[in-house]
Amino acid sequence: MSSHRVDAKVVMLGKESVGKTSLVERFVHHRFLVGPYQNTIGAAFVAKPVQVGDKVVTLGIWDTAGSERYEAMSRIYYRGAKAAIVCYDLTDSSSFLRVRFWVKELQNCEEHCKIYLCGTKNDLVEADRSVRQVDYHDVQDFADEIKAQLFETSSKTGANVDKLFQKVAVDFNSTAFQVLTEEKGVDLGQKKDAYFYSCCHH
Numbered sequence: 001m002s003s004h005r006v007d008a009k010v011v012m013l014g015k016e017s018v019g020k021t022s023l024v025e026r027f028v029h030h031r032f033l034v035g036p037y038q039n040t041i042g043a044a045f046v047a048k049p050v051q052v053g054d055k056v057v058t059l060g061i062w063d064t065a066g067s068e069r070y071e072a073m074s075r076i077y078y079r080g081a082k083a084a085i086v087c088y089d090l091t092d093s094s095s096f097l098r099v100r101f102w103v104k105e106l107q108n109c110e111e112h113c114k115i116y117l118c119g120t121k122n123d124l125v126e127a128d129r130s131v132r133q134v135d136y137h138d139v140q141d142f143a144d145e146i147k148a149q150l151f152e153t154s155s156k157t158g159a160n161v162d163k164l165f166q167k168v169a170v171d172f173n174s175t176a177f178q179v180l181t182e183e184k185g186v187d188l189g190q191k192k193d194a195y196f197y198s199c200c201h202h
């Protein structure tokens, strides 16, 4: 298998500083970077193989910039994604408003993209319950409505991070998910430009 071979395109979406880069960093490099927050510009790509039973599913993860300034670009990155991890910060209710925006966007433009909702920074909530601004049950109701999976994670402690990406890989590998797959895989080496399609406008 070529190191560029990707089975499933996964896109990280969500308001700036909700912790998208930290989630990917924890999942791929098993670490949590401390120090001044650096916002993502454009998007970053990383591929990671995940063992699913006797198979290996390589996830190609696009970590998009959350800043609204880069929103139009994020639309380019979710094009053709098999899964979208839509993140919000459990301690910031405004970040959940962006979740609704991205979910609508995906429903309108990428109907075959499976949605995962991810409430981040759960360590802060565990340390002090009063900082929680987004209720678990409210989000679970919303997740049921849109047929999405819900995870509450902490990139600091690692809680639920592997579980989230493992679920993405398992779902992709499942028959139900694969019938939606038009192509078996995308070779980034050959199809780099394929990611720069025009985006969906309303």
Ligand SMILES: Nc1nc2c(ncn2[C@@H]2O[C@H](COP(=O)(O)OP(=O)(O)OP(=O)(O)O)[C@@H](O)[C@H]2O)c(=O)[nH]1
Binding pocket: 014, 015, 016, 017, 018, 019, 020, 021, 022, 023, 033, 034, 036, 037, 038, 039, 040, 041, 064, 065, 066, 067, 120, 121, 122, 123, 124, 153, 154, 155, 156, 157
């Ligand atoms: N306590 C805690 N802090 C976190 C966690 N995840 C991210 N952070 C912090 O939140 C800030 C933003 O994290 P990023 O991962 O850069 O956020 P982002 O969503 O990629 O931001 P953009 O690139 O601007 O879209 C950083 O200071 C992180 O250290 C977490 O699980 N727990």
